[in-house]
Amino acid sequence: MKASSTCKFSKVALLSLAVFFGFAVTVPVKEAESATKAKAKTEAAEPAKSEKGTTVAPKLDPTDPGSVIYLDTSGKPAGLGDPNAPPSMAYKAGRGWHPQALSAAGLPRDRYGLIDWAKIVREKIISPKFSLNPQDEEMPPLQMNVLIPAKGDFVDDVIYPHEMHTYWLKCEVCHPAIFVPAAGQNNMTMTGIVQGQWCGRCHNKVAFPLTDCKRCHSSPKKAAKAK
Numbered sequence: 292m293k294a295s296s297t298c299k300f301s302k303v304a305l306l307s308l309a310v311f312f313g314f315a316v317t318v319p320v321k322e323a324e325s326a327t328k329a330k331a332k333t334e335a336a337e338p339a340k341s342e343k344g345t346t347v348a349p350k351l352d353p354t355d356p357g358s359v360i361y362l363d364t365s366g367k368p369a370g371l372g373d374p375n376a377p378p379s380m381a382y383k384a385g386r387g388w389h390p391q392a393l394s395a396a397g398l399p400r401d402r403y404g405l406i407d408w409a410k411i412v413r414e415k416i417i418s419p420k421f422s423l424n425p426q427d428e429e430m431p432p433l434q435m436n437v438l439i440p441a442k443g444d445f446v447d448d449v450i451y452p453h454e455m456h457t458y459w460l461k462c463e464v465c466h467p468a469i470f471v472p473a474a475g476q477n478n479m480t481m482t483g484i485v486q487g488q489w490c491g492r493c494h495n496k497v498a499f500p501l502t503d504c505k506r507c508h509s510s511p512k513k514a515a516k517a518k
Contacts, residue, residue, distance in 0.1 A: 401506075405499060409455050433457040438510060439479070447508040 393406060398416070401407045411417055421429040432454045439449040456465070466472045469492055477489065484491040485501060495501050 401499060401503065403500065403503060407499075412455075412458060430457075430461075433462075441508060441512060442480075444512070447505075447512050448510040449507045450510050451507075 399410045435453040437451040
């Protein structure tokens with residue numbers, strides 16, 4: 292009886308020691324694993340060092356809204372404060388008008404140093420889509436020149452090329468709101484054009500300037516009759 296009790300006591304003692312040592316070993320292992328994960332996370336966030344000791348920038352993921360590229364100097368989301376939206380000021384600036392980028396693009400220029408969009412499309416440097424709507428039927432440019440007599444005796448007449456204008460614009464952009472589509476029905480004057488009427492709706496704004504006279508007044512006028 293006494294031997295049986297001693298045997299049971301020994302088993303209980305051994306089991307207790309096994310549980311104790313198992314717990315003592317498990318806790319440090321878990322702590323070590325947590326420390327290793329924390330260290331890896333810290334190293335991923337900090338710039339790495341190369342063998343020569345130079346700092347290597349971490350790989351930034353622009354699709355991650357929590358990336359440092361979207362944070363301000365205090366570590367908060369920049370711009371709108373929405374981590375799912377890009378920083379407002381930088382986003383607007385990036386989508387804005389950049390004349391410097393166009394000037395450095397090596398595009399053909401006219402004699403005024405302005406980008407010659409007509410030459411660009413004639414040489415097929417660019418080929419814009421006819422419409423943003425894929426269901427729209429493409430219409431070829433209208434091959435028709437219109438002779439517009441100049442009112443001055445010593446100013447060459449104008450040749451208006453429908454081809455280039457209908458390449459960029461639909462007919463209803465100009466007719467009938469800006470130009471009446473009938474010969475002699477548009478009493479155009481250079482004063483009115485300079486003030487933004489007729490041709491001045493685009494030229495001097497988004498099209499070449501009115502100072503490039505010969506670009507429109509390209510048909511020689513016969514010598515004025517002697518009075």
